[in-house]
Amino acid sequence: MKSALLNIQSLLLLATTLLQSHYATSRIPIIHSYPHLSLSVKDYGATGTGLQYDTVSIQSAIDDCSSAFFLHRRRCLVKFPPGKYLTATLYLKTGVTLNISENATVLGGTRLEDYPEKQDRWYVVVAEDAADVGITGGGEINGQGLEFVKRFDERKNVMVSWNETGACLGDECRPRLVGFIGCRNVRVWDVSFNEPAYWCLHVVRCQNTSIHDVSIYGDFNSPNNDGIDIEDSNNTLITRCVIDTGDDAICPKTYTGPIYNLTATDCWIKTKSSAIKLGSASSYAFKHLIFDNITIVESHRGLGLQIRDGGNVSDITFSNINITTRYYDPSWWGRAEPIYVTTCPRDSNSKAGSISNLQFINITSVSENGVFLSGSKGGILSDLKFVNVNLTYKRWTNYTDGLVDYRPGCQGLVNHSTTAGFVMEHIDGLVFENVNMRWSKEKTGLWNIPLDFRPSTVNNVSLLHFYSGLYRGENKDVEYF
Numbered sequence: 171m172k173s174a175l176l177n178i179q180s181l182l183l184l185a186t187t188l189l190q191s192h193y194a195t196s197r198i199p200i201i202h203s204y205p206h207l208s209l210s211v212k213d214y215g216a217t218g219t220g221l222q223y224d225t226v227s228i229q230s231a232i233d234d235c236s237s238a239f240f241l242h243r244r245r246c247l248v249k250f251p252p253g254k255y256l257t258a259t260l261y262l263k264t265g266v267t268l269n270i271s272e273n274a275t276v277l278g279g280t281r282l283e284d285y286p287e288k289q290d291r292w293y294v295v296v297a298e299d300a301a302d303v304g305i306t307g308g309g310e311i312n313g314q315g316l317e318f319v320k321r322f323d324e325r326k327n328v329m330v331s332w333n334e335t336g337a338c339l340g341d342e343c344r345p346r347l348v349g350f351i352g353c354r355n356v357r358v359w360d361v362s363f364n365e366p367a368y369w370c371l372h373v374v375r376c377q378n379t380s381i382h383d384v385s386i387y388g389d390f391n392s393p394n395n396d397g398i399d400i401e402d403s404n405n406t407l408i409t410r411c412v413i414d415t416g417d418d419a420i421c422p423k424t425y426t427g428p429i430y431n432l433t434a435t436d437c438w439i440k441t442k443s444s445a446i447k448l449g450s451a452s453s454y455a456f457k458h459l460i461f462d463n464i465t466i467v468e469s470h471r472g473l474g475l476q477i478r479d480g481g482n483v484s485d486i487t488f489s490n491i492n493i494t495t496r497y498y499d500p501s502w503w504g505r506a507e508p509i510y511v512t513t514c515p516r517d518s519n520s521k522a523g524s525i526s527n528l529q530f531i532n533i534t535s536v537s538e539n540g541v542f543l544s545g546s547k548g549g550i551l552s553d554l555k556f557v558n559v560n561l562t563y564k565r566w567t568n569y570t571d572g573l574v575d576y577r578p579g580c581q582g583l584v585n586h587s588t589t590a591g592f593v594m595e596h597i598d599g600l601v602f603e604n605v606n607m608r609w610s611k612e613k614t615g616l617w618n619i620p621l622d623f624r625p626s627t628v629n630n631v632s633l634l635h636f637y638s639g640l641y642r643g644e645n646k647d648v649e650y651f
């Protein structure tokens with residue numbers, strides 16, 4: 171107790187410093203200002219060499235910082251000066267923001283003993299039931315994901331699985347990078363998260379989360395390298411993020427409760443899976459989600475809804491989004507669809523959720539496959555609207571096409587000899603307004619169905635200014651026939 175008090179007394183009370191990111195723009199009001207306390211992990215004995223574990227020093231700093239928060243009612247910063255800080259799991263506490271400076275790296279350990287007993291708490295940094303927590307500073311948290319590759323494979327790496335302890339079954343037993351579980355008022359900004367061994371940033375059952383000016387670099391060939399997974403959480407803002415990773419980039423899921431009010435804007439994404447994916451865990455509702463001003467490049471799937479567990483989806487808007495999607499190795503989910511909206515029961519014990527009031531506005535895409543809109547008997551898609559949508563279809567990889575993808579579960583992969591601009595089934599209420607489809611001339615034998623209405627399952631369709639035709643020339647040089 172005495173030494174803790176001493177440390178608290180040695181805290182520096184900074185003048186009223188504005189917590190202001192140098193990227194800040196006026197678009198989203200996320201900047202708060204308050205006086206804060208700060209202390210350095212170096213003062214707690216952290217070596218910053220990257221060779222020995224600094225876990226104990228860093229954790230003491232965090233614990234004291236949190237005590238100081240309760241004492242002074244001011245947020246407290248734990249500073250990491252330039253250096254490499256090798257560590258086992260760190261527990262972020264109420265009132266504490268990690269300030270990882272430019273040229274400082276928090277390096278996740280690669281040994282099973284670096285992580286707690288329960289697999290669902292395997293993170294390099296985790297905050298649980300905490301409030302007013304954050305991570306910033308311009309530096310990096312790195313999970314050393316490449317150390318977890320058992321065999322490099324340019325199609326898909328084979329990864330280590332720590333399943334021999336019995337703490338976890340299957341081949342996905344590796345630590346996540348950063349987790350917030352049951353937290354309030356979370357802010358993550360101006361920081362890089364690199365090389366996660368598994369998922370990268372995981373937000374679970376939280377309220378009021380702001381993630382901005384964050385870059386995430388996973389490995390393009392490593393499975394399960396998700397970017398940001400938002401689970402059972404309300405009021406989440408993601409903006410100005412760059413995500414370049416193997417698996418799903420922004421992935422809202424519902425396991426134990428709904429997702430309300432998620433907004434993601436101004437992001438750049440590249441992934442070998444879905445850029446945006448709702449699901450597939452989808453036991454509860456997804457409501458009022460906005461995705462705006464997003465660039466998606468060379469991904470396996472663009473905007474995806476993969477609803478499998480009975481949760482209902484409503485009031486979702488996708489606007490001002492440019493997409494390119496292409497085929498990759500089929501062991502990755504995705505079939506080059508720019509837009510993929512599906513709901514079906516995962517298995518015989520599941521229900522199909524409904525999907526309603528979905529808007530796609532100002533979307534352009536260049537893709538190797540068409541749009542797939544597939545409800546199911548118990549899960550109708552209703553009130554889908556496509557406004558100002560330009561879709562260009564061409565082929566530039568040599569992967570084979572002609573498969574329709576209902577995975578996971580449902581009908582699985584189904585052979586289909588043609589490729590359609592839009593495949594549609596089990597829909598009630600579909601509006602197209604200013605929708606242009608342009609087809610490259612090659613492979614026209616296969617690209618011959620602009621709109622594929624699956625018989626008797628599509629009702630209430632309105633087409634206004636709808637165009638479909640071939641084009642010649644590479645890009646902008648569009649020529650109609």
Ligand SMILES: *[C@@H]1O[C@H](CO)[C@@H](O)[C@H](O)[C@H]1NC(C)=O
Pocket residue numbers: 252271272273
């Ligand atoms: C970080 O490292 C770069 C390159 O060595 C250097 O130019 C920069 O000043 C460093 N920044 C800080 C905050 O140490």
Ligand SMILES: *[C@@H]1O[C@H](CO)[C@@H](O)[C@H](O)[C@H]1NC(C)=O
Pocket residue numbers: 187189190247249269270271306307
């Ligand atoms: C983090 O620390 C750096 C270096 O001391 C400082 O410039 C920056 O303002 C701090 N960030 C916050 C949010 O206080």
Ligand SMILES: *[C@@H]1O[C@H](CO)[C@@H](O)[C@H](O)[C@H]1NC(C)=O
Pocket residue numbers: 329330331333334338339340341
């Ligand atoms: C452990 O994971 C490996 C793959 O890394 C897999 O082959 C094996 O079946 C898994 N064992 C168990 C018990 O899950």
Ligand SMILES: *[C@@H]1O[C@H](CO)[C@@H](O)[C@H](O)[C@H]1NC(C)=O
Pocket residue numbers: 375376377402403404427428430
């Ligand atoms: C999110 O809001 C819904 C609806 O009010 C509520 O049922 C749920 O518990 C909230 N989730 C969290 C994590 O607070």
Ligand SMILES: *[C@@H]1O[C@H](CO)[C@@H](O)[C@H](O)[C@H]1NC(C)=O
Pocket residue numbers: 354355377378
């Ligand atoms: C979330 O933020 C809003 C606005 O700042 C605030 O009114 C609300 O109390 C916060 N919710 C929680 C659970 O802290």
Ligand SMILES: *[C@@H]1O[C@H](CO)[C@@H](O)[C@H](O)[C@H]1NC(C)=O
Pocket residue numbers: 404405430431458
């Ligand atoms: C979602 O946001 C709306 C305002 O846009 C607010 O009225 C509502 O309470 C929020 N829902 C939850 C569960 O926080």
Ligand SMILES: *[C@@H]1O[C@H](CO)[C@@H](O)[C@H](O)[C@H]1NC(C)=O
Pocket residue numbers: 410435436437438463
């Ligand atoms: C869209 O997002 C990009 C960053 O990806 C940003 O530079 C640009 O200013 C945003 N556009 C608008 C209109 O906000």
Ligand SMILES: *[C@@H]1O[C@H](CO)[C@@H](O)[C@H](O)[C@H]1NC(C)=O
Pocket residue numbers: 463464465490491492534
């Ligand atoms: C999409 O492309 C158009 C035309 O090149 C460009 O004006 C717009 O800023 C792009 N938007 C995004 C979100 O990338």
Ligand SMILES: *[C@@H]1O[C@H](CO)[C@@H](O)[C@H](O)[C@H]1NC(C)=O
Pocket residue numbers: 453454455480481482523524
């Ligand atoms: C989805 O909506 C249906 C029909 O309104 C309802 O019966 C079902 O309980 C809802 N599912 C969930 C998970 O709330």
Ligand SMILES: *[C@@H]1O[C@H](CO)[C@@H](O)[C@H](O)[C@H]1NC(C)=O
Pocket residue numbers: 532533534558559560606
């Ligand atoms: C779609 O293409 C048309 C014709 O080239 C163009 O006028 C319009 O701005 C484009 N819309 C979008 C959303 O890119």
Ligand SMILES: *[C@@H]1O[C@H](CO)[C@@H](O)[C@H](O)[C@H]1NC(C)=O
Pocket residue numbers: 489490531532558
């Ligand atoms: C769609 O684009 C047009 C033209 O750029 C713009 O005026 C309109 O506000 C955009 N719509 C949305 C919902 O962003």
Ligand SMILES: *[C@@H]1O[C@H](CO)[C@@H](O)[C@H](O)[C@H]1NC(C)=O
Pocket residue numbers: 568
């Ligand atoms: C497919 O294309 C790649 C290069 O993009 C090439 O290396 C490979 O040999 C091609 N495969 C076939 C079967 O043509």
